[in-house]
Amino acid sequence: MVRRELAEARWAARGRVNEALAARQAAVAQLESVRRSAPSRKLALQATLDEAYREAQARLHRETAAVHVALAERAADIAKGRAGSPFATWRTAERCPDENASMLRIGTLGKRRNGDGLPALVPLLDQAHLQLDGNDGVIGGLLLRALACTQPGTLRITLYDPGQLGGGALAGFAPLAPAGLVNFLGPGGLTPLLDELVEHIRRINENVLCGVHANLAELAAHTGRRPEPWRLAVLLDDGSTELTGAQRAQLDRIVRTGIAAGVHLICRGIDLPDDGCVERVSTTGADIRPDPPPSPTLVTSVCKELAEQVIAGPPPVPFEALLPETLWSESSAHALRAPIGEGTDGRMVELVLGDDPPHALIGGPSGSGKTNLLYAWLAALTSRYAPSEVELHLLDFKEGVSFARFARGTGWLPQARLIGVNVNGDGEFGLALLRHLSQELKRRAAAAKTHGAAKLSELRAEDPQGHWPRIVAVIDEFQALLGARDAITTEAVALLEDLARRGRSQGIHLVLASQDVAGIEALWGRSGLISQFTLRIALPKARRVLAETNLAAELIPRCHAVVNADSGVPSANMVVRLPDAGDRAHWTALQDQLWQARPDGCEPPRLFDGDATPLFPLLPPPPPPDALTKVGAVALLGETISVAERPATLRLNRAPGRHLVVLGSQTEQACSVLLAAGLSLAKQHFEGTGRFSIACFDEDAVPAAKSLHIAIPRSAWFDHHNALELFENWQSEVPHYIFGFAMDAGSSVLSGRGHELMRALLAKGAEQRVHLLAWWRSVARLRDDMGGIGARLDGIGAWVALDVHGQELSPLYPQPGGPAWHPRPQRALLFDRAVHQKPEIIIPYEVAP
Incomplete structure (x- = not known):
């Protein structure tokens, strides 16, 4: 192209030079005709001719240079960089x-x-x-x-x-x-x-x-x-x-x-x-x-650089590509639709949760981008659907806080209703979530039956004033619920199968994610369950997430996923390039925007952190004295592992056995249970309406016992010097609460008469509104203080076990062999004969001494 343009410019310039040469030849001829008659004229014409020739040559050089510059600029514009x-x-x-x-x-x-x-x-x-x-x-x-x-x-x-x-x-x-x-x-x-x-x-x-x-x-x-x-x-x-x-x-x-x-x-x-x-x-x-x-x-350097970039894969699509032009503009009546990334044709690929597909299964090994994918999906959902359209229940069983950012104090995610993190050791919380969803399923099914609706879209049309958002429950590392062979796994599998089968019609959707192939294989063994998860998302190198013969996940690079909405059949594969949704700055900006737009009355989500010790709660003012006389006071012992932030309580009324025994060698947690019980009971009594006695027999427990003594004015203090007086005078005209710290350490003082009086208190005290809340460091020592190996412990209606194995609790448990309990850090087992058929795991409060 450049060569042809240069040639044309040169021919044009040469044409003008030829015209000048022709003029010179004409001048020469004219000069010859007058040569003899006009010599002076000949000299003038010669000078004119030479000047014309020089001017033509100069013009040729200028035009050639200009063409050269123009063509060079044109070439630089055509072939850039x-x-x-x-x-x-x-x-x-x-x-x-x-x-x-x-x-x-x-x-x-x-x-x-x-x-x-x-x-x-x-x-x-x-x-x-x-x-x-x-x-x-x-x-x-x-x-x-x-x-x-x-x-x-x-x-x-x-x-x-x-x-x-x-x-x-x-x-x-x-x-x-x-x-x-x-x-x-x-x-x-x-x-x-x-x-x-x-x-x-x-x-x-x-x-x-x-x-x-x-x-x-x-x-x-x-x-x-x-x-x-x-x-x-x-x-x-x-x-x-x-x-x-x-x-x-x-x-x-x-x-x-x-x-x-x-x-x-x-x-x-x-x-x-x-x-x-x-x-x-x-x-x-x-x-x-x-x-x-x-x-x-x-x-070599250019080729190596290109090869490395290709092997690493293309960069992720922008996070902003997930977001709509207008927040909360979509309705979830028929389905939830949200883009997850860019397909091979350059268009955004949507993930759909509705009647079909109803549930999703996500798999990918560690480092493949599973958390990033979840963040991208949640960003697209929460920016399109208001809190009245979608509610999120987010549960992470691995040791991490992937979802904790959605519950931060100011700026929490409005659509999130429940967030559980670090629950790898608390399968009970996952079970509590499934029970909660099961109850919600029953509530929606009953409402649908009342209105003659077969699915959520019809229920919303028949009951437009009702609150019927779609619920998405994301359970990361879900295999924690399926791996063990215990009562928790048995109930969890039953609830999962029921939710997976009936949840679609009532707008309850499950998203199960795992980085461990063992978790996926646990599902493959339950055909009735895995068949409901028709939406499959496989990250690079994921195994067994798609169909058995579908190996597409082995071929995709990083920042990509295979989306399949037909139970993993290879023909339904869509390769998606994912955005970088894990960037905290992007998510913080979006979350702040959503929080600012939250509707009035939108409550923050319930956050359960398995690694955090719950703080002792603020207590309400005391009830009227006559109310306590009728129903008795309630002692707070810790926090339950439940969807609602519910305390573990013990009602102390006139029923037989209304006493509490704390068992275990963990001084700090045992003292926390007694402190929480003492402070909560003291808060329920006006001055003069209750009596409090505190006995401590171990130096390590003295700080906690003294703090309770100081926190409850006019409480009585007992130790090795006067402990016998306490049990000789336990009768009282008002409710009397006796707190014993390390009771087995006072056996030398209470031996004989003291233990006899204590047994009498356990047998008859509750009927007279006298309640013992005491800590023994082992079941064997408790039994020794109660009369030896054949002692009856029926007078103890409630107990909290710390680092005590289930078999050791058999003397206090109505079923042979004791409960199925293995001690866990920062956890305790509560059993109340008046309330429980099976013991309940609780988390002792953090109570400052």
């Missing part, structure tokens, strides 16, 4: 956003002066095929420019070089091979290559262009992204190979139809047919002087 810059100026990490490989530099035009000749550009991608006679250095420079000026992975090169077999000057492109960007072919490889390219062109025309677009370049301009990579075949030969008829026919097809499908040929030694799309370039003549070839170091 590394498409036209000398190799010596390259910085491999830098890329101009306007770079493209449609016109590439191969050298300079004509004779160069001081190396500033015009660049010689040749067309290539989406433009033409090339027929060259240059050496491997020229071809290598073209390939390097083409690779550097296209997005990583969008250009695939095949080198047919039977003479060199992948060696020679083009061997520097070998680092591209691990990324699948280059392939070297030797003898016998031409026919398969031509057949493959013809088949590729056919597939592009039928499945990609589909008769709607003329070529891939037009489709890319329309959608904003390249749907298929370019295929560049370099065919090198010494001219001695004679193509067969079949090979020549295939080559002709590629020449005619390849450019529209992104298939291009660069040939040397193999003649291409005469066609308007074939550019024939000679670098051995005087018109073009080829550039020096790129250095092997430059070729």
Whole structure:
């Protein structure tokens, strides 16, 4: 292109010089006619003629220079960045956003002066095929420019070089091979290559262009992204190979139809047919002087950089692509729809939860981006659906706080109703969530029956004033509920199956995620359960999430996922490029925006942190004295592991056995239980309406016991010196609460008469509104103080066990063998004969002494 424009400008300038020469010849003729008669006139005409000639020459030089500058500027505009810059100026990490490989530099035009000749550009991608006679250095420079000026992975090169077999000057492109960007072919490889390219062109025309677009370049301009990579075949030969008829026919097809499908040929030694799309370039003549070839170091570094980028995968799509133009503009009456990332066609792929598919299963090994995927999905959901449209229950069984950010004090996520983190040791909380969802399912089913509705959309239409949002329960590392063989697992599986089967019609959706294949395999063993999870999302290297024969997750790079809404059937696979949704700045900005838009009356979510010790709660004012006389006071012992933030309580009324025993050697937790009980009981009594006695027999427990003594004015203090007096005078006209710290350490003082009086208190005290709340460091010591191995412990109606195994509790438990309890840090087991059929796990409060 540049060469033709320069030639035209030179011919125009030379035409003007020829006109000046013709004028000079006319002047010479005129001069000869008057030579004899007018010598002076001859001299004047000669001077005029010389001046005209010099002026024409100067004009020629000026116009030629102007054309040269204009053409150089045009060439720089056509071949920007590394498409036209000398190799010596390259910085491999830098890329101009306007770079493209449609016109590439191969050298300079004509004779160069001081190396500033015009660049010689040749067309290539989406433009033409090339027929060259240059050496491997020229071809290598073209390939390097083409690779550097296209997005990583969008250009695939095949080198047919039977003479060199992948060696020679083009061997520097070998680092591209691990990324699948280059392939070297030797003898016998031409026919398969031509057949493959013809088949590729056919597939592009039928499945990609589909008769709607003329070529891939037009489709890319329309959608904003390249749907298929370019295929560049370099065919090198010494001219001695004679193509067969079949090979020549295939080559002709590629020449005619390849450019529209992104298939291009660069040939040397193999003649291409005469066609308007074939550019024939000679670098051995005087018109073009080829550039020096790129250095092997430059070729290797560029190729390694490209291969690393392709292997690492493309960058994630922007987080903002998940968000709608207007917040909370969608209705969840029929389904929840939210984009999760970009598909291979450049369009956003939506995840749907509704009647079909109703539930989702997510799998991916550690580091594959499971938490990031959940964040992306939650961002898309919460920005589209208001708190009245969707409620979130988020539970994370692994040791982490992935969901804790949604419950921060100011700026919590309005759609979140329950958040559980660090619950890997608290399967009871997962069970509590499933029980809560089961109760909600029953409530919705009853309402639907009343209104004659078969599903949530009909219920919302029949009862428009009701509060019927869709509920999404996300359980990360759900296998914690399925792994053990105990009562928790048995009940959890039953509840999961019921929710999975009936939840779809009432708008309750389960999202189960796991990084451990064992969790997925636990589901595969329950066909009735896994069949309900028709939406499957597999992250890189995930196993058994999709169908057994679907191995698509093995092939995708990082920041990608396979979305399948047909139970993992391979034909339903959609590869999705995910955004970076884990960035705290992005999420904080969105969460603050959602929090500012929250409706009036929107309550913060319940946060259960398995690693946090709950603080002793603020207590309400005391009730009227007559109310306590009728129903008795209530002692707070700790926090229950439940969906609602509910304290574990013990009602102390006139019923037999209304006493509490704390068992275990953990001083701090035992004191916390007694402190919580004492402070809560004291708060329920006005002055003079209750009596409090505190006995302490262990030095380690003295600080806690003293703090309770100080917190309750007029409470009585007892220790080794006067403990017997306490049990000789336990009768009282008002409710009397006796707190014993480390009672077994006072056995030497209470032995005999003291223990007899204590047994009498346990047997008859509650009927007289006298209650013992005491701590023994072992069941054996309690039993010894109560009369030995055959002692009856029926007078103890409630107990809290700390680091005591279930078998040791059999003397206090109505069933043989004791409860199924193994001690856990910061956990205790509560059993109240008047309330429980089975013991309840509680978390002792943190009570400052």
